Amino acid sequence: MTGSDEPRLVGKTRWRRVPLVLVPVYAMIAAVLYLAISGSLAVSFAISGTSFDTFADSLTSTGVDGNGRAFYQLGVLDVAATGTSATSLKVQAESIIPSAQLVNLCQSVTVATPIGPVTLITRAGTVAGHPVTASNLVTDATSLNANSATFTDFKVGQDLSTFTNPHVTVPVPVGPATTPDIPSVNAPPGTFGQTAASVSIDHLHSTGLATSAGSFTVPNLSLSFGGSCP
Amino acid sequence: MPGGTLQAGLDMSSAGPRISIGPLGRQGSDWLSRLRWLRAAFRGWRRTRPFWGGVWCILGGLIIAYGPTTAFRVILVAGTTVWLGILMGVLVMVMGLFLWFAPHLRQLTGILAAVFAMVSLVTSDYGGFVIGLVLGTLGGALGFAWTPIQARKT
Numbered sequence: 362m363t364g365s366d367e368p369r370l371v372g373k374t375r376w377r378r379v380p381l382v383l384v385p386v387y388a389m390i391a392a393v394l395y396l397a398i399s400g401s402l403a404v405s406f407a408i409s410g411t412s413f414d415t416f417a418d419s420l421t422s423t424g425v426d427g428n429g430r431a432f433y434q435l436g437v438l439d440v441a442a443t444g445t446s447a448t449s450l451k452v453q454a455e456s457i458i459p460s461a462q463l464v465n466l467c468q469s470v471t472v473a474t475p476i477g478p479v480t481l482i483t484r485a486g487t488v489a490g491h492p493v494t495a496s497n498l499v500t501d502a503t504s505l506n507a508n509s510a511t512f513t514d515f516k517v518g519q520d521l522s523t524f525t526n527p528h529v530t531v532p533v534p535v536g537p538a539t540t541p542d543i544p545s546v547n548a549p550p551g552t553f554g555q556t557a558a559s560v561s562i563d564h565l566h567s568t569g570l571a572t573s574a575g576s577f578t579v580p581n582l583s584l585s586f587g588g589s590c591p
Numbered sequence: 592m593p594g595g596t597l598q599a600g601l602d603m604s605s606a607g608p609r610i611s612i613g614p615l616g617r618q619g620s621d622w623l624s625r626l627r628w629l630r631a632a633f634r635g636w637r638r639t640r641p642f643w644g645g646v647w648c649i650l651g652g653l654i655i656a657y658g659p660t661t662a663f664r665v666i667l668v669a670g671t672t673v674w675l676g677i678l679m680g681v682l683v684m685v686m687g688l689f690l691w692f693a694p695h696l697r698q699l700t701g702i703l704a705a706v707f708a709m710v711s712l713v714t715s716d717y718g719g720f721v722i723g724l725v726l727g728t729l730g731g732a733l734g735f736a737w738t739p740i741q742a743r744k745t
Contacts, residue, residue: 373737375737379736404717574662
């Protein structure tokens with residue numbers, strides 16, 4: 362047998378080579394984190410089926426989408442990730458906001474891990490004048506509280522299937538409610554909801570056991586494990 | 592010891608050159624020697640590839656892909672980047688499998704695993720809540736650093 366890399370050759374880890382990869386990669390990670398914390402790089406966030414709380418001093422829409430709307434809200438039937446029966450189907454209020462600014466955002470996510478539940482607290486937009494910007498924000502919440510909310514051109518009972526640029530999508534429960542991954546389709550005719558041309562919410566607190574997704578710039582990001590939002 | 596010894600026959604703790612490794616002889620008939628044979632075969636399989644690099648990459652990739660996968664149904668909402676988070680997790684996992692089954696590509700796949708794990712920081716819940724990011728970069732680096740021991744020419 363020669364010295365060539367044959368698959369049956371015994372090998373070992375040469376520890377001196379480990380930093381050759383780790384050092385440049387962690388230098389790049391530091392650079393990416395710096396860009397994220399300075400608010401010039403958006404991070405994507407998506408999780409479902411976990412206990413999820415969002416607090417913000419204010420949420421303001423910053424633009425409209427191709428339909429001329431800045432806020433959509435509809436009732437959806439979500440499947441909780443741990444559910445095995447019909448009781449795991451939960452009615453949630455789904456809000457879709459194409460673009461928004463959030464001041465003093467705090468998100469708390471509790472994930473069940475083999476070592477017990479772990480809570481991750483994310484804070485961002487805490488410095489005045491540097492709010493969090495979010496795009497394509499989708500939140501399903503079981504409860505949505507606010508001190509006050511201001512909408513313009515608020516339309517209740519709109520058929521969401523009439524929007525085509527882009528389409529509004531809704532989840533479709535298929536078969537027994539055992540899977541958290543239900544596909545979504547463009548809203549069929551007769552899907553009613555409410556929309557607005559702009560929205561401004563003061564002291565938002567939304568609680569959900571379901572989906573939250575969006576792309577965020579997170580100025581002054583801080584991540585910590587444990588604790589809770591105010 | 593029927594079936595339980597290694598073909599290389601050398602003390603595994605010695606620093607001497609080992610060429611190849613594998614279970615010796617045929618499988619025994621009783622379950623105990625068969626178990627020994629399987630253990631030796633697994634040991635040989637483990638020592639002939641960057642096993643731990645692959646383990647950490649596959650685990651890290653799963654953690655990275657987990658968050659976005661639970662929010663899978665959002666994937667159709669126009670403009671979301673949820674799919675990118677799933678893709679990065681799957682890529683880190685595939686790189687881990689490459690470390691196992693194509694060890695001769697370990698340097699390339701090790702670096703790629705670490706880079707994809709780094710990208711997951713922005714595409715997938717802060718790199719799978721940081722845990723997937725750490726496991727993916729560590730696994731990639733371990734895969735890169737793994738080297739076959741060269742046989743001494745006699």
